[in-house]
Amino acid sequence: MTSPDSDGLLAEQLLRLTRRVHRIQKRHLEHRDLGITPAQSRLLRTLAHWGSPPRMADLAERLEVVPRAVTTLVDGLEASGKVRRVPDPANRRVIRIELTDDGRGALRELRAARRSAAEEILAPLTEHQRAALGELLDTLIDGTPARSC
Structure with missing residues (x-):
């Protein structure tokens, strides 16, 4: 059984690792000069996993943010040509958000940056340690x- 102190230490280690992951990903993204914020990156990734273009309200719910935050993110991504607003074919008053070709290209770059960051972070681990992690x-x-490691 773990003690409260060891649980606190583990929580602190997880937080420190999370911050390190974010710093490294940010550095890898800056090298690619995409001009995309981490929040915009998250929105692009979310859009990529959606079957058909979602409504802004759907994005806000999935991202767990207020709708106004999504509007700001979409405004920036639309200005850079990465997404576009399109009317819903069934209800023209509803606006949906879809990726553009530039947005899909940015996603490829984002994925490459994440892979590079992951390689850097995981470099000290053996294959067995990576599987266990x-x-x-x-x-x-x-x-x-967990199953036994």
């Missing part, structure tokens, strides 16, 4: 007990 992270994400 993956299982542990899955357990923490899913909230289900």
Whole structure:
């Protein structure tokens, strides 16, 4: 059984790792000079996983932000040509957001930057340690007990 102090230490380590991941990803993104903020990056990734273009309200719900925040993100991405607003074919009063070709290109660059950052972060680990870490992270994400490592 773990003590409250060891749980606090683990929580602190996770927070420090998260901050390190963000710093490294940011550095890799800056080298690619995409002009995309982390929040815009998250919106682009969310759009990429949607089957048909979502409404702004759907994006706000999925991103767990207020609709006004999505409007600001979409405004910036639309100005740079990465997304566009399109009317819903079934209800022209509803606006949907879709990726443009430039947006898909930016996503490829974002994925490459994330891969580079992951390689840098995981470099000290062996393949066995990476597999064990993956299982542990899955357990923490899913909230289900881990298989033995």
